[in-house]
Amino acid sequence: DTGVSQDPRHKITKRGQNVTFRCDPISEHNRLYWYRQTLGQGPEFLTYFQNEAQLEKSRLLSDRFSAERPKGSFSTLEIQRTEQGDSAMYLCASSPGGSGEQFFGPGTRLTVL
Amino acid sequence: AQSVTQPDIHITVSEGASLELRCNYSYGATPYLFWYVQSPGQGLQLLLKYFSGDTLVQGIKGFEAEFKRSQSSFNLRKHTVHWSDAAEYFCAVGAGNTDKLIFGTGTRLQVFP
Numbered sequence: 001d002t003g004v005s006q007d008p009r010h011k012i013t014k015r016g017q018n019v020t021f022r023c024d025p026i027s028e029h030n031r032l033y034w035y036r037q038t039l040g041q042g043p044e045f046l047t048y049f050q051n052e053a054q055l056e057k058s059r060l061l062s063d064r065f066s067a068e069r070p071k072g073s074f075s076t077l078e079i080q081r082t083e084q085g086d087s088a089m090y091l092c093a094s095s096p097g098g099s100g101e102q103f104f105g106p107g108t109r110l111t112v113l
Numbered sequence: 114a115q116s117v118t119q120p121d122i123h124i125t126v127s128e129g130a131s132l133e134l135r136c137n138y139s140y141g142a143t144p145y146l147f148w149y150v151q152s153p154g155q156g157l158q159l160l161l162k163y164f165s166g167d168t169l170v171q172g173i174k175g176f177e178a179e180f181k182r183s184q185s186s187f188n189l190r191k192h193t194v195h196w197s198d199a200a201e202y203f204c205a206v207g208a209g210n211t212d213k214l215i216f217g218t219g220t221r222l223q224v225f226p
Contacts, residue, residue, distance in 0.1 A: 004156075033213060042117075042203050042216030043157070056211050091157070095212065101147065102214060104157040 002026060004105035006092050012111045013082055020078045021108045025094030032075050033102060034067060035091040036060065043091055049075060050097075082112045115140045115208045119217035127225050128196050134189040134220050136204030145207030146187040147214065148178055152200045160202075163187065174198070199224045 005024045013019050025032050030051050035043035046065070048056040051072035061067075064082075069075040079086055089109050093102040118137045126132055138144055145164050149157040161172025168180040178189045187204060201221050205214040 031212070033211075035214075040218070042205070042218050043214070045213040045215070048211045048213055050211075056209075056213065093157075093214075101159050101162055102212075103159075104149075106154075106156040 004092055004094050004103050006090075006105040006108050008108060009106060010109050010111075012113065014113050015084060016081055018078065018080045019082060019110065020076055021090055021092075021110075023075045023077070023092030023094075023105060025074070025092070026103055029094035029096050029103070030072065031095040031097050031102075032069055033093045033095070034075070034077050035093065037089040037091055037107070038087075046077075046090075079110075082110075084112045086110060087112045115206055115215050117204050117206050117215055117217035119202075119204055119220050121220045122218070123221045123223065125223040125225060126194050128194060130194055132189075132191045132194045132198075132222070134202050134204075134222070136187045136189065136217060137185050138187060138204070138206045139185065140206050140208065145212065146178075146180060147205045147207065148172065148176070148187075148189050149203045149205060149216075150200050151203065151219075157203065160189070194222075194224055196224045196226060198222060 032049040034046040037043040049069040089107045148160040
C-alpha cells in the first residue's frame with residue numbers, strides 16, 4: 001500500500017505527558033499537512049510543510065505543539081504537556097502540489113486522561 | 114475570511130432514493146472545492162473536486178456536484194443511494210497559496226433499507 005500512513009493509530013496518555021505522532025506521506029509528494037478533528041466537527045488545519053520547510057502554522061497550534069519534516073520525507077507532530085482539550089483525531093495529508101488533491105492518512109486518535 | 118457551511122447535520126434517506134447534501138462557501142477568489150467522505154474508523158476519501166471549467170463534476174461511487182457561483186454553493190448529489198453510502202460527508206475549500214483545506218462541520222448520512 002502506497003498511501004499515507006500514520007503511527008500510532010491510537011494513543012492514550014495522562015495529562016502532562018508528551019506525545020509524538022508520525023506521518024509517512026506518499027513518496028514524491030512535496031506538500032504535507034496536519035489537521036485536527038474533534039468529535040462532531042470537520043478537520044481543522046494545523047500546519048503545512050513544503051518539502052522540509054514549515055511554511056504555515058495555524059493559530060490553533062499553541063507553543064506546546066511542534067512539527068518537523070526532516071529531509072522532506074516523514075513528519076512528526078509533538079505535543080508537550082498534554083491537556084484534556086488536546087484529545088482529538090490528528091490527521092495527516094500529503095499532496096503533489098499545485099492544485100492537487102490531498103490524500104489523507106487514517107489518523108491518530110489521542111485520548112488525554 | 115474563508116468558511117464552509119453545511120446546513121444539514123444529519124440526513125436520513127431510504128436505500129434507492131436520491132440524495133442532495135448542501136454546501137455553501139465563502140471565499141474571495143475562484144475556489145477550489147472538494148467533497149470528502151469519512152466512514153467510521155477510516156480516513157477521508159476524496160469523492161470529487163472542482164477547480165475550473167464545467168460546473169457539473171462527476172466523482173467516484175456515482176456522486177456528482179454542481180458549482181453555482183451565484184449561490185456560493187457546491188451541493189453533492191447521488192441519484193440512487195446504497196446502504197454502503199452511510200458515512201460522514203465533508204465539503205471543503207482550498208485556501209491560500211498553501212491550498213490548505215477549510216472544512217465544513219460535516220453531514221452524517223444514514224441510509225435505511
